[in-house]
Each structure stands twice: as structure tokens, then as C-alpha cells.
Amino acid sequence: MxxxxxxxxxxxxxxxxxxxxxxxxxxxxxxxASSGMQALVLAAENPPDVILLDVMMxxxxxxxxxxxxxxxxxxxEIPVIILSARTETHDKIRGLQEGAxxxxxxxxxxxxxIERVGRLVEGGGG
Amino acid sequence: MxxxxxxxxxxxxxxxxxxxxxxxxLVAFVLLANGVVLSLEGSHRLREAxxxxxxxxxxxxxxPICSGFVLYHDSGFLKFREILFRTVALNEDLLAVRVxxxxxxxxxxxxxxxxxxxxxxxxxxxxxxxxxxxRALRSLDPTAWRxxxxxxxxxxxxxxxxxxxxxxxxxxxEFVYGYGSLRAGIHGIAWQLFWLSLGSLVLGGxxxxxxxxxxxxxxxxxxxxxxxxxxxxxxxxxxLDTGDEFEVLxxxxxxxxxxxxxxxxxxxxxxxxxxxxxxxxxDLLANVGHELRTPLTAIRGYAEALSEGMLGSLTETQIKTFxxxxxxxxxxxxxxxxxxxxxxxQQGDLRPHFQPFDLIDAAHxxxxxxxxxxxxGPRLEEELGESLPPVWGDPDLxxxxxxxxxxxxxxxxxxxxxxxxxxxxxGEEVTVVVEDTGIGIAASERAKIFERYYQVDSSTRxxxxxxxxxxxxxxxxxxxxxxxxxxxxxxxxxxxxxFSLPLANAAGDAAVGVGT
Numbered sequence: 001m002x003x004x005x006x007x008x009x010x011x012x013x014x015x016x017x018x019x020x021x022x023x024x025x026x027x028x029x030x031x032x033a034s035s036g037m038q039a040l041v042l043a044a045e046n047p048p049d050v051i052l053l054d055v056m057m058x059x060x061x062x063x064x065x066x067x068x069x070x071x072x073x074x075x076x077e078i079p080v081i082i083l084s085a086r087t088e089t090h091d092k093i094r095g096l097q098e099g100a101x102x103x104x105x106x107x108x109x110x111x112x113x114i115e116r117v118g119r120l121v122e123g124g125g126g
Numbered sequence: 127m128x129x130x131x132x133x134x135x136x137x138x139x140x141x142x143x144x145x146x147x148x149x150x151x152l153v154a155f156v157l158l159a160n161g162v163v164l165s166l167e168g169s170h171r172l173r174e175a176x177x178x179x180x181x182x183x184x185x186x187x188x189x190p191i192c193s194g195f196v197l198y199h200d201s202g203f204l205k206f207r208e209i210l211f212r213t214v215a216l217n218e219d220l221l222a223v224r225v226x227x228x229x230x231x232x233x234x235x236x237x238x239x240x241x242x243x244x245x246x247x248x249x250x251x252x253x254x255x256x257x258x259x260x261r262a263l264r265s266l267d268p269t270a271w272r273x274x275x276x277x278x279x280x281x282x283x284x285x286x287x288x289x290x291x292x293x294x295x296x297x298x299x300e301f302v303y304g305y306g307s308l309r310a311g312i313h314g315i316a317w318q319l320f321w322l323s324l325g326s327l328v329l330g331g332x333x334x335x336x337x338x339x340x341x342x343x344x345x346x347x348x349x350x351x352x353x354x355x356x357x358x359x360x361x362x363x364x365x366l367d368t369g370d371e372f373e374v375l376x377x378x379x380x381x382x383x384x385x386x387x388x389x390x391x392x393x394x395x396x397x398x399x400x401x402x403x404x405x406x407x408x409d410l411l412a413n414v415g416h417e418l419r420t421p422l423t424a425i426r427g428y429a430e431a432l433s434e435g436m437l438g439s440l441t442e443t444q445i446k447t448f449x450x451x452x453x454x455x456x457x458x459x460x461x462x463x464x465x466x467x468x469x470x471x472q473q474g475d476l477r478p479h480f481q482p483f484d485l486i487d488a489a490h491x492x493x494x495x496x497x498x499x500x501x502x503g504p505r506l507e508e509e510l511g512e513s514l515p516p517v518w519g520d521p522d523l524x525x526x527x528x529x530x531x532x533x534x535x536x537x538x539x540x541x542x543x544x545x546x547x548x549x550x551x552x553g554e555e556v557t558v559v560v561e562d563t564g565i566g567i568a569a570s571e572r573a574k575i576f577e578r579y580y581q582v583d584s585s586t587r588x589x590x591x592x593x594x595x596x597x598x599x600x601x602x603x604x605x606x607x608x609x610x611x612x613x614x615x616x617x618x619x620x621x622x623x624x625f626s627l628p629l630a631n632a633a634g635d636a637a638v639g640v641g642t
Contacts, residue, residue, distance in 0.1 A: 018424040022431040025438075056416075085419055089479055089522050107423040107459045110430050 003029040004121050005046075009039040009065065010054035010083065019052070022110050028117070036060030040068055043075045050117055053100075055084040055091075063098060070099045079120050083108070141345065142338045149334030150327065157323040165315055172311045177282055180219060180303045181270060184284040187213045187223075192288035192297045195225050195234055207239055221281070222302040228295065230260045254283065263287075263298045280305045344372035351379055360387035408469040415466030419459065426455035467526065468595050471602040478520035478606050482630030485517050485524070485549055485556050486510045492528035493547065496536065503536055504562070505544040514549060517556050517627040523603045524627070530596040531560040531623050538621070539564035554632040559624050566617040575613070576601035 006028045010016045013034060020030045031048060033039035036057055043051065051069070055062035062082060069075045079101035084091060086105070095103040102116055136144065194209035214220050214236075225234040254271055262269035262285040274281030282303040289295045344366050354362035360383060366376035431437050433448035440448070489510050497506060528547070535545040543563035550557045567575060576597050604611055604625055615621040 012420045012424075014424045015420050015427075018427045018431075022427055022436060025431070025436050085416055089520075106419055107426055107456075110427045110436075111434065 005029040005048040007031045007048035008052045009033045011057045036065040051080045145338040146334045150331045153330030161319045168315045169312045183217050184286040184301045188286040188299045219303045221304045224300040228264050408472045411469035415462045482516035483521040488525045491525045496532040504539040507546045509548040516630040518630040527600050530600050535562035555626040557626040561622045563620040567615040
């Protein structure tokens, strides 16, 4: 069975490391990017199955990255899960309107994250 | 009988009225005294003048009358009458003339002819004794008496000897004078005095009015200044330039207002500074909350992965340890979450997103969150009903309110007690009731529990952990919904928190203005 390939984008290196370690050990093929630009490059080079995207980032924020991903026909089909510290409903709604597949608020449980990613991959694959 | 004290008489009189009254009264008293003195003095002088005129008249009139009497009385009475009338006409006060010889026999009495004067012939009466009168008739010098009824009909009687050219004296004339001209004179003086007094009084009154207005005008400005200060207009200055005590008072007043406005300015400045600091503190809280959240998420993720055995198998002790790390990280996160939320609420950043939602759903969410932390604590009961029409509000925020109220209730309820969440539809509203059998809240504490960081007392801080933000958040969120929480509590028996939300179909139109 082909490993699910994940691209995780977050400018918080520690969080990024944690996610890589945990998801890696749960059988995912994890690629990380610590900036929006890097994420776009990586996604274009080798499109992942799912992208986990942090919203609050320094230079280019998650919304911008999401918009650019959705503009590129090579990447627009990739499901994107928004990771955000913003818990308000209107942020969630915005995320879904912009084309995100899911919206997970920080702090999140890794179990929940794995569950959601798994569901998304199954849904996409089936 | 109702007594009125002198102080009560003047109540309600303005200072101006009293001032004018005082001056007018003073003028009136002076005038009265003056008038009395003047009229007494005047009448005295007038009387003297009149009497001396009458005596002189007697001296002059005796000769024509007596010689006329001698020459014409028996032979040509009409001629005598003419002489008599002509003479008498010269003195209006002369009432009667009688001619006597020196033996005291009356030869002529003007009573027998009509002089057209008031009849006062009997007035002499017993005032003058017969012998004295006879002596006067025989004397070569004139004699005068004041007689008659002094008050009503005072009379002056002058007995004037008629000494013939060759020196013989055998006739004397008695002249009887009234004081008619004196009366008229005094009358005149009295009227003059009256008009003069009236004039003075009016003039004095006007002057008093002017003076009162002039000198009491500053008082009006003082009063206006005091009123302005009382209504909070601290920039008002009286600035009197009268050079008298009023100016001193006004200066003191202005200085007071100056200092007051300075200190108020100081207070306002420090208040602004405090608000600024509060704002910055909330900013800081929000930032710190955000900054803390990311590393804590990492810690929690690691701990969770480890305790779940995702990163390899662990011993029982290790699993427990990581579970504890995870749990504590979660607690810390929840705390930060609350702080963060409150900071945003305080800044007004967290505006409710009004929409219709199901309160039963919200209650289930809140209960699910709260139930995680109830282990062997009080019983958590619910009475939510089968279904309710959707209510109008922000579901996320209301879940938070329910969570906080329940957490609060659980915290202050002993393990054997119970906490009950109920939803009741009442007309166009749904009422949420959170009831516990906890320690209760004293009436004196009830108003303060919604202040942030407030704990009922410092000793409870040890027993009941927490930051004191939960109820403050409840208050803020409900305030943003235009709602209030009602607290009902009996110390030692329990507390009931109650609030309501409007039904969505009822509030839909009304809440348009409240919405985002």
C-alpha cells in the first residue's frame, strides 16, 4: 500500500517537528515546509496527498498559500486542512469558502488530526 | 395656635428685598423724626409770630375802633360799623371786639353786629378772673392771655387801653383772636412735610433699589458660578472686579475651581493612562496566549503520541507519566484559551456572530466538555427537553457561557452535591438555568463575582483553583448579546444562575441592528 504523502506547512519549527515525528511514526510520508513560499515550491515539485496548512505565518500567510494552491491546476485538487489558532466561526467558514477541505483549531489532539487526515484520504481515494 | 418666629417671616425674601426694605425703613424713620421735630418747631414759631402780629394789630386797631365808638356810636352807628368792619377785615383771626370803660362796664360787643366770624365770645369763661380782667382794663399797657379750649379752640385775648390824644384813658378794647391762620399754616407745613417725605421716601427707595442691584449683582454671579461648578462645569470662572468682599469670595471660589479642575484633569489623565495600560495588558494577554499556544500544542502532541504508544511501546509508568503531561498541557491550554478569549472580549474584538442555533445542541457540547473533568465530583444532571425552536445568538460564545457556568457550579459544589442544567421555553425566550447545591454566594459578594480575577475570598483561592475569569467571561459574552445573568443564591444551600436568549424568529427583525 502506498504511503499517504503529507505536506505540513507551519513557521513554528517545534510544532512542525512534533507533527513530523508523530505523523511519521503513524505511517505517513511527511514533508515539511516552514514558509508559504517553500510550501508552494514543494507542492508543485511533488504534489502531496494532503496539505496541512497553518494560517498565521510571517511573510505569506496561509490564506495566500491556499489561494495560490487553488489557482494552480496541478495543486488545486489536493485537499488542504487548515490549522489555525483562530477559533471563531467566521474564520472556519472563510477557510471552507476558500476551498479548504477541513479546518482544525489549535490546540488540537494529534489523534483527532490523524483521524481527520485518514478520513480525507479515504474519501479522496474512494 | 401656630406661632411664627421672626426668622420665619423673612424666609423666602430675597436679599435684595431685605436690603431695599431696610434702607426704605431707615429713610422713613429719619423723615418721621425730622417731620415731628420740624412740625413742633414750626408750629411754635408760627404761634409766636401770629401772637405778636395779633398784639401789634391790637395796638394799631384800638384807636380807630375806640375813637369811632366815641364819635359815632350814638349818633351815626352805620359809620362806626363801617370803621369796625374795615378794621376787622384786616385780621382774619380776629373773632370779636368789645369796648369797655375803665370801670369794667361793657359799652359795645361785636356780638351785636354780625362780623361773619366764628362765635367765640363765651370762650373766655372762667379762665380769666374778673379782678384780673378789671386790672387789665385799667392798665395803660396791653395785657394778653392765651385761653379757651387749648386743643379745640385756642384763643388769644388782648386787652388794649385806648389813650386819647390828650392822654386821657377811659376806654379799653378787648380783642379776641382765634388761631385759624396758625391752623392753616400748620396744615400747610404738614402737607409740605408730607410731600417732601413722600418724595424722599420714593427717592430713597429708588436709591436703595439701585444700590441693592449694584451691590448684590455680584452675588448673582457668585450663585451662577457655584451652580456651574455644581453641575460639573469646571471651566466656569466668576472673575469679579468689585473691589469688595464679593471679589475676595469670588477669587477664592475661582481658585477652588481652578484646583478642582486641575485635580480632575490629573485624574482623567491617570484614568486614561490606566485604560491605556489595561488595553496594553489585554494586548499582551492576547499575544502571550497566542505565543504559548503553539509550543503547548507541540508538548501536548508529543505527550499524546507517546502516551498512546504511537512512538513505540512504553512501560505502564511511562504511559501514565506522559498522560499526566498531556493532561496538564491541556489544562494550561484551556486556561490560556480562557484568558485569550477574555482579552479579546475586553477589547471588543470578539463580536458575536448572530445566527439561529439549537440551544439543546449547544448544551450537549458544553456538557461534553465539562464531563471530561468530572470524575468523582458532584452529579451533573440535565433537563434539556425534547426540542426547542432555534434561538438567536452566537453558538460558540453561548457554548462558552454554558461551559463556564457549569465549570463554576461544579467547582463550588461538594462531591455529594449536584449540578443541574435546565432549558425552559418561556414565551418568546428560552431560559437557561444552571442550578447547584454548592456553597452559595453571600449577598455582599454577588455583585463582584462577575469582575475578572475576582475570587470570593482569598482563602477560597487555595481551595478552589482558577483564575477568576470564568464568570467575567460569562458576563461579557451575555452583555454582548444584550442579556444579563440573574444570580439567586442562599449561602450554604446553593446558587442558581439564569439567563435567557430570544427565539430566532422573534429576534430576527429586532436583532438586525445588534448583528455584526
